[in-house]
Amino acid sequence: MSSTPAVPLLQVKNLRIEFPTRRGNLTAVDDISFDIAAGEVLGVVGESGAGKSLTGAAVIGLLEPPGRIANGEILLAGRRIDNLPFEELRKIRGREIGAIFQDPLTSLNPLYTIGRQIIETIETHLDLTHAQARARAIELLNEVGIPAADRRIDHYPHQFSGGMRQRVVISLALAANPKLIIADEPTTALDVSIQAQIITLIKKLCREHGTAVMLVTHDMGVIAETADRVAVMYAGRIAEIGPVAEVIHSPQHPYTIGLMGAIPSVGDAHERLAQIDGSMPRLSAIPKGCAFNPRCTRVNDVPNHRCTTERPELLPAGKTKAACWLHVSAAAQTDKQAVTA
Amino acid sequence: MIKKSSNVLLEVIDIAKEFDVSKPWLNRVIERQERQILKAVDGVSFTINRGETLSLVGESGCGKSTVARLVCGLYKPSRGSIIFDSVNMADAGADEVQQLRKRFQMIFQDPYASLNPRWRVGKIIAEPLRVHKIATSNADVKQRVDKLLTQVGLSPLDAEKFPHEFSGGQRQRISIARALSSNPEFLVCDEPTSALDVSVQAQILNLMKDLQREFGLTYLFISHNLAVVSHISTRVGVMYLGRLVEVADTKRIFANPQHPYTQMLQSAIPDLKMTGKQRTPVAGEVPNPLTPPTGCAFHPRCPHAFERCKTERPNLIDYEDGGQVACHAVEEKRINIRVAA
Numbered sequence: 088m089s090s091t092p093a094v095p096l097l098q099v100k101n102l103r104i105e106f107p108t109r110r111g112n113l114t115a116v117d118d119i120s121f122d123i124a125a126g127e128v129l130g131v132v133g134e135s136g137a138g139k140s141l142t143g144a145a146v147i148g149l150l151e152p153p154g155r156i157a158n159g160e161i162l163l164a165g166r167r168i169d170n171l172p173f174e175e176l177r178k179i180r181g182r183e184i185g186a187i188f189q190d191p192l193t194s195l196n197p198l199y200t201i202g203r204q205i206i207e208t209i210e211t212h213l214d215l216t217h218a219q220a221r222a223r224a225i226e227l228l229n230e231v232g233i234p235a236a237d238r239r240i241d242h243y244p245h246q247f248s249g250g251m252r253q254r255v256v257i258s259l260a261l262a263a264n265p266k267l268i269i270a271d272e273p274t275t276a277l278d279v280s281i282q283a284q285i286i287t288l289i290k291k292l293c294r295e296h297g298t299a300v301m302l303v304t305h306d307m308g309v310i311a312e313t314a315d316r317v318a319v320m321y322a323g324r325i326a327e328i329g330p331v332a333e334v335i336h337s338p339q340h341p342y343t344i345g346l347m348g349a350i351p352s353v354g355d356a357h358e359r360l361a362q363i364d365g366s367m368p369r370l371s372a373i374p375k376g377c378a379f380n381p382r383c384t385r386v387n388d389v390p391n392h393r394c395t396t397e398r399p400e401l402l403p404a405g406k407t408k409a410a411c412w413l414h415v416s417a418a419a420q421t422d423k424q425a426v427t428a
Numbered sequence: 429m430i431k432k433s434s435n436v437l438l439e440v441i442d443i444a445k446e447f448d449v450s451k452p453w454l455n456r457v458i459e460r461q462e463r464q465i466l467k468a469v470d471g472v473s474f475t476i477n478r479g480e481t482l483s484l485v486g487e488s489g490c491g492k493s494t495v496a497r498l499v500c501g502l503y504k505p506s507r508g509s510i511i512f513d514s515v516n517m518a519d520a521g522a523d524e525v526q527q528l529r530k531r532f533q534m535i536f537q538d539p540y541a542s543l544n545p546r547w548r549v550g551k552i553i554a555e556p557l558r559v560h561k562i563a564t565s566n567a568d569v570k571q572r573v574d575k576l577l578t579q580v581g582l583s584p585l586d587a588e589k590f591p592h593e594f595s596g597g598q599r600q601r602i603s604i605a606r607a608l609s610s611n612p613e614f615l616v617c618d619e620p621t622s623a624l625d626v627s628v629q630a631q632i633l634n635l636m637k638d639l640q641r642e643f644g645l646t647y648l649f650i651s652h653n654l655a656v657v658s659h660i661s662t663r664v665g666v667m668y669l670g671r672l673v674e675v676a677d678t679k680r681i682f683a684n685p686q687h688p689y690t691q692m693l694q695s696a697i698p699d700l701k702m703t704g705k706q707r708t709p710v711a712g713e714v715p716n717p718l719t720p721p722t723g724c725a726f727h728p729r730c731p732h733a734f735e736r737c738k739t740e741r742p743n744l745i746d747y748e749d750g751g752q753v754a755c756h757a758v759e760e761k762r763i764n765i766r767v768a769a
Contacts, residue, residue, distance in 0.1 A: 134625035134626065134627060134628075135596075135625055248713050250713055251713075278487035278488055278652065278714070279487065279652065279654070279693060279696045279697065280487065280692060280693065280696045280713075281487075281713060282696070282698075283695075283696040283698075284711075305625065305626065306698065307626070307698075307700060308655075308697070308698025308699070308700050309698055311698060311699060311700050311701075312698055312699060335700065345627065346626060346627060348630075349626050349627045349629070349630035350626050350630075350655070350700060351629075351630070351633065351655045351656050351658065351659035351660075352655050352658075352659075352700050352701070353654060353655050353658040353682050353694075353697055354658065354682060354683075358637070359634050359637065360630040360633055360634055360659065361630065362627070362630045362631045362634055363627045363630075363631075364631070366595045366597060366598070366628065367625075
């Protein structure tokens with residue numbers, strides 16, 4: 088690996104995704120920026136409609152029209168990929184960025200054997216003969232833990248169970264040894280015991296191959312076990328981003344605090360869960376200022392109604408970065424105290 | 429009506445439900461196939477005391493939702509009896525059943541499918557009132573609907589709206605209001621929060637707990653999410669392939685699971701506290717329920733299986749603290765009571 092360490096594997100800068108409608112543009116993802124380093128697992132969490140899946144789709148160039156990237160850029164190893172022509176992008180997809188989607192039944196073609204699908208991917212991206220490609224496919228299936236891979240390779244997707252299908256999808260994503268995998272809710276459709284198997288597998292493979300992962304999920308438990316860093320999204324914006332242990336143990340943004348309190352966990356003797364009243368705003372009616380302000384319990388702690396008028400930037404707060412005026416004013420105050428002292 | 433002083437509200441004795449999933453007659457003749465019977469629920473017994481919450485957990489296909497439907501009378505059991513407040517549902521006459529039906533209601537998983545999209549919310553909530561002739565005059569109905577809407581955290585003005593105008597969480601509140609409208613004592617909740625985001629799930633779980641305290645409700649709660657179950661239940665029943673494998677107090681079952689399957693489920697819960705505990709993924713998957721393994725259905729995946737497990741089906745036996753477990757290894761004390769690590 089001779090790439091300069093200074094350039095992160097993936098850079099997303101000021102990304103904005105819009106859906107033009109008759110009643111004007113809906114902004115589904117609003118000015119978000121983040122990086123993923125080589126070999127790093129970045130978790131992206133949020134509730135339905137937070138824009139997490141769209142962000143993943145934008146990176147891999149699979150935004151469904153009329154959705155479009157209205158602003159910002161996406162760089163893979165320093166090279167801009169969001170404005171590439173379709174054919175160029177097709178070469179990157181699978182070769183440099185792999186994808187794992189939620190539903191393993193719909194991401195495999197039911198009419199072809201899994202072998203044919205994996206071999207096709209390998210032959211498209213790597214310079215191998217058919218026999219070599221088949222050998223590699225069997226090797227991949229072995230690696231993802233499919234028993235009797237040399238026989239199973241000629242089976243159709245319906246002959247596999249849900250967990251096994253998801254393993255096949257993972258082997259497809261890994262087929263051309265990509266540097267980055269976008270995993271969009273890879274375990275949501277699976278039972279808990281299978282979920283544990285798949286998570287362990289993704290972790291193991293990424294460590295062995297040095298693959299970076301953007302793990303999109305709504306399940307904080309999965310993130311806690313898998314990710315190095317986590318970005319918490321709310322209404323199309325990143326509310327907080329930081330090392331996973333920090334975000335889970337000492338969240339800084341009021342939304343993250345609420346979210347963590349709302350997750351029931353085994354062994355907690357709390358009578359009630361912390362609850363965030365209200366619901367996420369519709370895309371057509373995102374409030375002015377901080378998008379979380381109507382549900383936030385601490386709006387009044389910030390002077391000058393700043394939360395309802397001005398959108399906060401992602402700034403360092405504690406050991407994470409949070410987009411919240413509380414931390415901006417707190418930082419300013421401590422600065423002032425430092426000056427007066 | 430003479431109230432029995434018994435503390436047991438619902439008793440289910442050895443119920444079973446079989447579905448005929450055979451191919452059509454002609455195919456069977458040509459392909460020389462036998463009839464295929466799927467035993468969705470195969471001999472399940474439990475009791476629920478007044479005011480408590482019994483949860484049934486298990487992976488997809490274990491029969492937990494079928495039990496919920498049997499208890500509600502949406503399916504007729506193939507075998508066994510359901511005794512509600514000392515009345516056997518199978519022996520009761522039509523009038524008596526009608527009287528009993530008023531006293532239990534159901535909340536379904538998908539709040540998008542369980543509300544009639546062409547009815548206004550007020551009419552949806554009033555339906556049980558009219559069916560059971562609890563309120564007859566329009567003014568009375570309206571007054572009750574308004575009160576119910578307020579109880580579940582919505583506004584009386586919402587009665588004029590249609591279901592599509594609400595978010596998932598609000599719709600689930602409407603389902604709850606409808607279920608409460610006939611003043612039931614007993615609610616069967618089939619995955620009521622599985623379709624909801626965590627913050628909304630917390631709202632609904634809190635609401636259900638509040639209502640339980642206020643009206644002394646009894647819940648049969650079906651879920652695959654162990655964290656949710658540990659939060660809401662008094663007792664937990666674990667199901668595997670149509671059978672109950674363990675029933676115990678919530679605290680007991682999570683701190684000290686007896687059955688190897690329960691131990692496996694417990695260790696598969698994602699660790700949010702990030703104690704560094706490794707999830708122990710268990711090899712294998714749930715077998716095909718059409719051809720369940722002989723003996724104990726869990727034996728192919730069980731680390732403690734031996735000869736007897738392959739041939740003889742274990743029955744639920746009592747162990748200390750009022751728990752019950754169906755496992756030869758536990759019975760023979762081959763598994764020591766595990767101390768929570």
